[in-house]
Amino acid sequence: MCEADLDAVLAIERALFSDAWTREMYAEEIAGHEAWVIEQDGEIAGMACGWRVLDEFQLTNIGIAPQCQREGLGRILLAFVIERQAASGCRLMFLEVRAGNVAAIALYEAFGFAPVGRRRGYYRHPIEDAVVMGKRVKPGETSNAIV
């Protein structure tokens, strides 16, 4: 992801999340952390961001544009992030997800994430618990999602 992607990224972000990230938040991810977009037919179709600290990675955001969902892009993007982290020595990954977000939880479980905690009332608009999920990353871990 780069600054030139932000109009498209923000349009997707606002379509997906009631508590959408701002342009400034994405600019901080680009400048100080890690951020990617996934394209389909030359158009940005989704994004993912995260923070790497030593051998841990916190996935801070992942989303696929509504009209591009259920086509395997979320699986490809998450596989890419995991493989990239595994290749650079990451050993643990964490994320937070709304307790009622069955689509995202199913995606995370498919990659071996499991619940490790719960943050009561963590989300706003509407108020909802966060499930904290974690996963051990194997050295050189790959998946067959990237074809």
Ligand SMILES: CC(C)(COP(=O)(O)OP(=O)(O)OC[C@H]1O[C@@H](n2cnc3c(N)ncnc32)[C@H](O)[C@@H]1OP(=O)(O)O)[C@@H](O)C(=O)NCCC(=O)NCCS
């Ligand atoms: C979660 C999200 C990124 C998945 O992206 P996607 O491209 O639609 O997912 P894929 O097509 O790659 O599906 C991969 C797996 O995710 C799960 N999944 C995806 N959408 C699902 C849904 N609506 N219901 C149940 N499971 C779903 C399934 O396990 C699916 O595997 P399958 O197709 O073999 O059943 C997408 O739904 C999204 O952007 N949601 C809104 C934003 C969001 O909630 N982000 C997560 C914040 S923590």
